[in-house]
Amino acid sequence: MSRGQDALHDSREQALKRFRLLHNTASLRAGWLEKRLRFQEELLPLVEARMAGTAAGDTAPRARAVIATAFACLDAASMTWVDNDGEGELMDLYDECLAAVRG
Template identity: 40%
Template sequence: MSLWSRTRNAVYGEITRTSMELFLTRGFDATTIDDIAAAAGISRRSFFRYFGTKEDVVLGDLATRGDLIRQALEARPDGEDPWDALCAALHSVKDAAYGSDEEMLAVFKMVHQTPSLRARSIEKHLQWQAMLTPEIRRRLGADPSDPLDVRAEALVASVLTCLDVAGEAWGRADGKVPLEDLFDAAAAAVHGGSS
């Protein structure tokens, strides 16, 4: 990695840490881009070199996590039930999330309580759906050119909704119940107990 790339990554990380501290202490909506720039020692213009929006600071790496889930899904055994493969892929990348459970819980709560973050999160999950659907189509033996075969999209959307519902419940429970257990309960309710 070049010096320029290392420097860029370091600045990106510093802006992210500074922003998250402000969001979690002041609140997302109460924190402005100017606040972030001042605290990070950068200009407003520099902020926009790294992030398109405040929401991207919180949710920008969801696309990366979606790719990790896709890779984990593709690594699952071919004969595995597509639903079970999706659930297992999600479980396998849980440690690539936000850090400690306390940090992750604070972020989940912030996302679910902030309409702009919630909307951006749904948008990112739609990107995940587009990434994961081709592999589920393959596992189902579906014709990728058949626009009326909605099975793969339905399976992926259902699993992602289970994740979203579990995350919201985890936040309501203040993390007292493991997120994985809530996800498994939601998945079992949708898929008849086979996950």
């Protein structure tokens, strides 16, 4: 959990405790999801702008898919990290999840 995670948490144990709380408390998880969906909407114009030159047509569906996939991979990585009691590096798990989606 070293790549950037140390700046958010005092220790791996603290991070694991917070992630467990988030994943196992329905109201916190719902609040996080709501916040994340707002953040995804705010990211949409930025991702659309980057995709504008890549293909013809409306970029919104593709941009939404890219953003949603990135967040889904973050969820999968963090849930796996919690299930593994904080073993390994969260960002390595995230990279692994992205690689699985890319095929």
